[in-house]
Amino acid sequence: MKTGSMIFSLLQLPRCRIHSLANYWGETFPSFSNPQNNSSIRLLSSRINGLQEGHRKKWTRRPITTNTEGKGGTKSRSTKHEILSETTLTSSTVSVNKTQLGEFQDIQYCDVKEIAQKKNLSSLVTVIAFDIETTGFGAKNHRIIEIALRDLQGGENSTFQTLVNPQRYVPNSDVHGITNQMVNSPDVPRMEDLIPILLHYVRSREKPGGYVLWVAHNARSFDVPFFINELGRSSVKIPSNWLFLDTLPLGRELMMKLKAESEALTFYGVPEKKPPANLAALCEHYNVKLNGAAHRAMVDVDALSVIFSRLTFDLKLTLSDLVEKSFQESDITKKKKNSD
Structure with missing residues (x-):
């Protein structure tokens, strides 16, 4: 893949070129058979310190080096980006961390069924696959330590990944291999400092007047509650044009279908024990x-x-079907209130 010079700016992320969707199925839903043929933004070792009481920050550009992905996997060749680094001022510079977040919270509520019925849905929906690693299972008491995103439409800067400083001990390195030393460092951004960058990145991938469909495995029980809690700690609400799709129920549906077909269980009834549908089983x-x-x-x-x-x-699912199966932040928060 040919590499070039690209700029990743916190204040003004360029809208990347929208590439043609490769392979359509059903309602122009793209097939992403080769998700690795894209460049990526990585903030693994960027120093991003937020506002402190009584201080203001002036953000200046400095270069970082990112990996470039190609057909053979991650190459040693690199692409340079720039992020904003801070210097402390004693007077009148306006901070970007808080003042730029309001624009993401003024989006009107949207109903998933109404969205699913819209014409030309593929021109409105950006599909982002994402995953997080954390210090534990409970979103209330644990923290995110790694985030990765992939815009499934592809193109330049279609992936984003970074470690996150949880400012606490990491007790479960045996699960993901992320050690305490890797994340509890001043060179790794804290979540409160990362949020504006993440929001601007996602906004740069959105289609005009459109929606973002976040896709994760076990999203409803794990990834999305963590997202909600982490943003909530910084008093940032999930934008209401963000929809979430959990692929775990889809995986279960497929595995049950295959099991029923292979064992002729459609005649005898549904088996009591559900076949595994975790990511490893689907892989x-x-x-x-x-x-x-x-x-x-x-x-x-x-x-x-x-x-x-x-x-x-x-499963013969169109983009409209997937939107109908999606959920929003309110679905999680309502369930949480009811359980409390």
């Missing part, structure tokens, strides 16, 4: 090879990107 079913260690965010995102396209094909 095995679709013969998807991991491009790295399991339970690292971008490795899982790459696998999910391929699995998602095959799931939608096998």
